[in-house]
Amino acid sequence: MKADLRPVPDSTPAVGMPRPSDRASIRRDNLGVVLRLLRDGGPRSRVRIAADTGLPKPTITGLVGELVALGLASEGTVERDGSIGRPGLSVHLDGRDVCGVGAEISADYVGVLAMTLRGETVFEQRVPVAVAAAEVGSVLDLLAGLITRCLADIAGRGVRPAGITLAVPGVVNTAAGRVDYAANLGWRDVDVLAAVRRRLNPNAPALRLENDAKLAAVAEYLAINDAAVHDLLYVTGETGIGGGIISGGQLLRGAAGFAGEIGHMPLDPERRPCACGRLGCWETMVGLSALLRLAADPDDPVHNPTVDVEQRLAELKARALAGDERTLAAFDRVAADLGLGIGLLADVLNPRAVILGGYFTHVGELMLDRIRSVVRERVMAPDAGGCRVEVSRLGFSAPALGGAHSALERVYQDPAARP
Amino acid sequence: MKADLRPVPDSTPAVGMPRPSDRASIRRDNLGVVLRLLRDGGPRSRVRIAADTGLPKPTITGLVGELVALGLASEGTVERDGSIGRPGLSVHLDGRDVCGVGAEISADYVGVLAMTLRGETVFEQRVPVAVAAAEVGSVLDLLAGLITRCLADIAGRGVRPAGITLAVPGVVNTAAGRVDYAANLGWRDVDVLAAVRRRLNPNAPALRLENDAKLAAVAEYLAINDAAVHDLLYVTGETGIGGGIISGGQLLRGAAGFAGEIGHMPLDPERRPCACGRLGCWETMVGLSALLRLAADPDDPVHNPTVDVEQRLAELKARALAGDERTLAAFDRVAADLGLGIGLLADVLNPRAVILGGYFTHVGELMLDRIRSVVRERVMAPDAGGCRVEVSRLGFSAPALGGAHSALERVYQDPAARP
Incomplete structure (x- = not known):
């Protein structure tokens, strides 16, 4: 039994403190270590797993055998470790019959996705709904219906x-399963988790609530899967601006899970009013509304809320590529202000990568040069502290994918207890 | 042998990933766990150590025996666990003959401090020197002389x-042992570690370089020693503003060790020029120069650089307590701007505690009410995300104390290898 020194959620250790371990917990932890290695490093021989983990070969043979028996790993095609030596059986991640379920409530749709341990999306559905204009109960009915399906x-x-994790934009109290405040949904103090649970079959798996940008950050981090990237900032642009921080390979949640609230940094000298009631928040400079306001007069069709956002962004992109000066100036302005805030956050967090999600997925490429140059200019550390800025490869699926990863986490923590 | 999957400094694990462990590494880790428990939790019986760690009683008996043999723990006064049961021998942290050495180069002085494992300061010396006005070589001579003494x-x-850790304000490359940029020392690209090492006896213990605010954050975190505080932001005010972040009980260093650079957030709509060459940086609003500028005309003696800073701050404090309107207005302005930046950082990091160090140690009490009210007003999460703002209890000793703690870390990581 591995025990924490303090009760959850205050079980965080002292500086550099490892948790106590005993023999009974080693096997469980090492099963998870091997499973993660197969996920993050790809298929490899037992010999290489032993070398990569520093564990003895007989231990690895036992661990791999147990993972295979659990259906979480398989042995397959012959692999040569480098150019010399005997070829060995390759072990790869399996778990085709175990999945995590990620559900999402966004301002414009609700969606549900299921992803197996080995990364296949086996279910994905999205239903458009203007959440802020709908009854909370009907939105939850819709979502629970999708989850049930x-x-x-x-x-x-x-x-x-293995579990269901629900992604919601805004200030989320995970422990209480409550959305404290979600400006773009028009929600305040909604006990989402209990309300969804009531709508599901009592046998439904464990349900968890998390902020959407935090989950998206996890999905982006795992998708990048780069041995040099363990500190990442995810910035998502929608009506508002959300953030998720990975620090040293861990999701940074803060003392009460509220970390990553980056949309309301008071950066605008013009002090425009924000939806939150404050003045000059960053999202009034770089949110979708700011781009649209700068790019087009109010009667321009790109402002038409009944037209799909992706279509309106495609129109703006086409204008920019055609050289339209106002559109180009709008992108330039938003890019510079994005660089300003990203530079600030890079000074505070020193991420290796900043990933732009949400609406930036569609038009971010047009802004990258300008963003990067402002970040280089603003960050105090040499070479922007080694920070690179990129556009998300997951787009609007990132929060639900992160939810599925989050639900699968319990399999990595205790593979033998897989559902 | 416990092995990392990736070479340092990229050995950070995947999300939630425990490191592989084997039987040989358990004892070392568990020795450290017990040692930290005695440091953070105070003296306690073996029975209670077993309960607190979740390890079996015979294991604890063995671990405690080894720590006592190493001189790192002692058995002492009788303690009763609660009101019933047999009284047991209490185990407490010892290590009176093992210390960490913390050295500091600040803008105004160099200092060296040695602290034993059980927390006694056994050596402390500080020599005033205006570092920016002095030759780098002569500053390092002075420091090396103090360390040798x-x-x-x-x-x-x-x-x-157990080791020596050197604290320097500014952008520090720990791996290279180099100060990249320290505006307030007037240093750029100084290979401090090699230069200090050359000046020491070849038998001197291992030397490490770290940013002063990061080390101070570690010292403040360990000094607070509150089971509810594992997420902390340390903000130090000198000529510049420095920051150190503890997240989930760990020092947040970022991808290349540059995290915590909070002085240059572009928050001032008046866009005053900063020492860094940018406009409107936070430190132009809340650094010591800003307070002095707001509080007094240029010919006022509080601006006299030949008078000790603490004395000048005492004069300002006396004026404020006497009700001087200009002084009160200056404190109010700086407090409001401190609250603005702290609120931003509390949104991003969701710390449980914000600790004000450096010059705030001397006048922070006068500003706390105002700072707290602005933070409450700015932070998006309810009740400021549970964040409390306090003045440092360690004052100007914090960086060197953090250096000593940092040097002692190797004893916690492998108690049996103590010097």
């Missing part, structure tokens, strides 16, 4: 869910 | 150093 669908294929 | 002094008492 997802669970039935995967059960029909023999895939078992 | 410290090592001779503690050797004479039979105390052995």
Whole structure:
């Protein structure tokens, strides 16, 4: 039994403190270590797993055997470790019959996605809904209906869910399962988790609530899967601006899970009013509304809320590529202000990568040069502290994918207890 | 042998990933766990150590025996665990003959301090020097002289150093042992570590370089020693503003060790020029120069650089307590701007505590009410995300104390290898 020195959620250790371990916990932890190695490093021989983990070869043989018996790993094609030596059986991540379920409530849609341990998306559905204009109860009905359909669908294929994680934009109290404040949904103090649970079959797997940008940051971090990147800032642009921080390979949640609230940094000298009631917040400079305001007069069709956002962004992109001066100036302005805030956050957090998600997925490429030059100019550390700025490769799926990863986390923590 | 999957400094694990462990590493880790428990939790019986760590009683007996044999723990006064049961021998942290050495180069002085494992300061000396006006070589001569005197002094008492950590304000490359940029020292690209090492006896213990505010944050975190505080932001005010972040009980260093650079957030709509060459940086609003500028005309004696800073701050404090309107207005302005930046950082990091060090140690109490009210007003999460703002209890000793703690860290990581 591995025990924490303090009760959750205050079980965080002292500086550099390892948790106590005993023999009973080693095997569980090492199963997880090997499983993560297969996920992050790809297929490899037992010999190489032993070398990569520093564990003895007989231990690895035992661990791999148990993972194979659990259906979480498989042995397959022959692999040569380098150019010399005997070829060995390659071990790869499996778990085709175990999945995590990620659900999302965004301002414009609700969606549910199921992803197996080995990374296949086996279910994905999204239903457009203007959440702020709808009744909370009807939104939750819709979401619970999607989750129920997802669970039935995967059960029909023999895939078992490890858990469900629900992504919501705004200030989320994970422990209480409550959305404290979600400006873009128009929600305040909504007990989302209990309300969704009531709408599901009592046998539904464990349900968890988390901020959408935090989950998206986890998904982006795992998608990048670069041995040089363990400090990452995810910035998502929608009506508002959300953030998720990975620090030293861990999601930074802060003392009460509220970390990553980056949209309301008071950076605008013009002090425009923000939806939050404050003045000059960063999201009034770089949110979607700011781009649209700068790019087009109020009667321009790109402002039409009944037209899909991706379509309106495509129109703006086309104008920019055609050389339209106002559009180009708008992108330049937003890019410079994005660089200003990203530079500030790079000074505070020193991330290796900044990933731009949400609406930036569609038009970020047009702004990258300008963003990067402002970041280089603003950051105090040499060469911007080694920080690179990139556009998300996951787009609007990132929060739900992160939810699925988050739900699968319990399999990595205790592989033998897989559903 | 516990092995990392990736070479240092990129050995950070994937999200939530424990490091692989084997039987040989358990004892070392568990020795450290017990040692930290005694440091952070105070003296306690073996029975209670077993309960606190979740390890079996016989294991604890073995671990405590080894720590006592190493001189790192002692058994002492009788303690009763609660009101019932047999009284048991209490185990407490010892290590009176092992110390960490913390050295500091600040804008105004160089200093060296040695602290034993059980927390006694056994050596402390500080020499005033206006570093920016002095030759780099002569500053390092002075520092190396102090370190040499410290090592001779503690050797004479039979105390052995686990290491030396040097605190420097500014952008520090720890891996290279280089100060990249320290505006307030007037240093750029100085290979401090090699230069100090050349000036020391070849038998001197391992030397490490770190940013002063990061080390101060570690010292403040360990001094607070509150089971509810594992996320902390340290803000130090001198000519510049420095920051150190503890996140989940760990020092947040970022991808290349540059995290915590909080002095240059572009928050001032008046865009005053900063020493860094940019406009409107936070330190132009809340650094010591800003307070002095707001509080007094240029010919006022509080601006006299030949008078000790603490004395000038005492004069300002006296004026404020006497009700001088200009002084009160200056404190109010600086407090409001401190609250603005702290609120931003509390949104990003969600710390449980913000600790004000440096010059704020002397006048922070006068500003706390105002700072707290602005933070409450600015932070998006309810009740400022549970964040409390306090004045440092360690004052100007914090960086060197943090250096000593940092040097002692190797004892916690492998108690059996103590010097």
